[in-house]
Amino acid sequence: MARKILLVICDGLGDRPSAALGGKTPLQAASKPGIDRIAASAMHGLLYTIAPGVTPGSDTSHLSLLGYDPLGIYTGRGPFEAAGIGLKMKPGDVAFRCNFATVDSSRVVVDRRAGRIGEPDTGELASLLPEVEIDGAQVRFRESTEHRCVVVISGDGLGSSVTDTDPGVTGRPIQLASGLDEPSSRTAAILNKFTNMVIEKFSGSHVNRKRMEKGLPSANAIIARGGGVYPDIEPFDRKHGMSFGAVAAEGLILGICRVLGGEVVTPKGATATMETDLMAKGRAAVEMLGRKDFVLLHVKPTDIAGHDGNAAGKVEMIERADRMVDYIISSCSGELVFAITGDHSTPVSAKQHTCDPVPLMIHSGGLRSDGISSFDEISAGRGSLSSLRGLELMPLLMGYADRNEKYGA
């Protein structure tokens, strides 16, 4: 009988031996009795979420883990960020992730986050130009979390191979966007014109007058990056024949799941920061498993701790995730295929994404087990799943959940 599937993805989970942890990885150093109790009767392996030697982003890796080859549909992070804040798009729309920024009179960027501006200022600024028409295309503009915002361009003949206007560093001017082909040149021209409109509109705005009075940097421009086209994508439920929901708090992951047609839930108290309430996520996942065939539970702060080089923080997040997992497993009635992995490695020693594969553990009643008593990168290297590629995960989970079809007779 078909089983339900719970996939827990701890962002940036994979790590390397850490000097701060006596040469152990955070997963090795953490006390995680809940996960390790399952470990002993689970299958283990290492997962190259894209391919060996590829350092994945969180967007490309999540697509791959959910069974979508990013090579076919991924052109940039923009559309997923835009979907993350609830913007409706259609295939062919081009979206950019942007920052509210501070520029001087020569358009040189002096603060890439406009003094870490946030609500309500960002919402008020965005409302000055929510939607305009440029060169026959519709341009939508929305605030996102903190200093972030999104630009979506809809119209005929648009391309997404557009260079960033974000110079990436302070002290350099806003870059003129350019397109690598004819349709992308059209998009670039629209983005450049919209950037001009923003600068003109924001300079004398009520918000910025108030910010200047308080001595805060003026949010007098936007800088764009990560342009991508909204993909023409088969919804998850049709592709895999399973209803799909996700418990997540980070905009990017929410966006990816929305683009795939999933129901997304961010329970009260759950955030994309170290302060997130993981037990709230656990309860939401248990509730969702009552309604959905496949539930993705995303935990962000393991990645944050990795980027910060914070070994103790990563251990703590793993220990909190362990209590969440223990709660879910003990709360679920019926057979469940449970898998836990990462989307990529963010070693605390590297403070950035690396190509190291992530540990993967799959558990369900009655399956084989490896006799490995700890879920970690080193133990996983001895597991029976050996090494897998990201696109192989979904067929494997569906197979073990009795949700695949026999091939042949």
Added chain:
Amino acid sequence: MARKILLVICDGLGDRPSAALGGKTPLQAASKPGIDRIAASAMHGLLYTIAPGVTPGSDTSHLSLLGYDPLGIYTGRGPFEAAGIGLKMKPGDVAFRCNFATVDSSRVVVDRRAGRIGEPDTGELASLLPEVEIDGAQVRFRESTEHRCVVVISGDGLGSSVTDTDPGVTGRPIQLASGLDEPSSRTAAILNKFTNMVIEKFSGSHVNRKRMEKGLPSANAIIARGGGVYPDIEPFDRKHGMSFGAVAAEGLILGICRVLGGEVVTPKGATATMETDLMAKGRAAVEMLGRKDFVLLHVKPTDIAGHDGNAAGKVEMIERADRMVDYIISSCSGELVFAITGDHSTPVSAKQHTCDPVPLMIHSGGLRSDGISSFDEISAGRGSLSSLRGLELMPLLMGYADRNEKYGA
């Protein structure tokens, strides 16, 4: 920060249990404290240099290990042999590896190596016909190592699907080359005409008169095999974004590295025989690592010992390679990604290339390790790299050297 990469390839390194070694493989039987000291903090796996079940040649496997799919560029060994002796070629040129041979008056081959002829006789003979024009194509002829020589044909409309003129055994006549398609038929006709010219020119030569006086077999013909077209190939440095050098002594490997645009060094004393000076190679590699991002160090005689069924000799070569590796590792300042593997297996029990995967070990400071204390075929089968394909090696090394680009955001 980007690290340098040293890839040591011991030719034909992989083996099977050997009765002469009490059921151990040569790698298991050898005393190799230098390599095994690194082994304990390295990642291990088995590498199918082409694909499972494929018995690789040294040419196809080296191309694969260096990141070039041989299926797209490899048509025969000829061009790489020709490049190995320094012949300049351009894409589209067709090259053959040949032997100086002895034939009777009916062109029946009586000695495929003309009494293992060598310099200076081969050079003198080749100088009789260094370059001629046949059917509007340019034909170049050069002596190579020992009894070997090379024919390169340049011109329009040439193909490389040409059958060998070498009958492969004695007692059979030189074969008439034939082409499998129209352009290859043109090449075959030119090769047949050139073979006739050689036979005519060599029969009354000064060299052969002297050889007959000494009772040596006359080198009165050439027999050709391994025809291939010089590939239109992206240079290594452009393809991988790394400068490339190789320390090698065997013509084929030198040729492959030259075709890829690498700098090649054969230090004094380094040869493709059991008498090679491996410490000279080690010193050359250390020097080259000061100048190049990626260095290939090739060790030939492990393969020779395999072909000869010489278990003790293979063990000895591994022990000498161990001292070379130990010297290199202890001499290199700074972070280095170090990998050691083979290009294929040449088990002493088989005396030929086999499809067995080769052991692979990758080491660099701060990476994960498998806790495996010996570098050998059996231990590698338990390693975290599990089994990889040849084309996956270069991305993996570049990833661990921080020389890849993140895919996604």
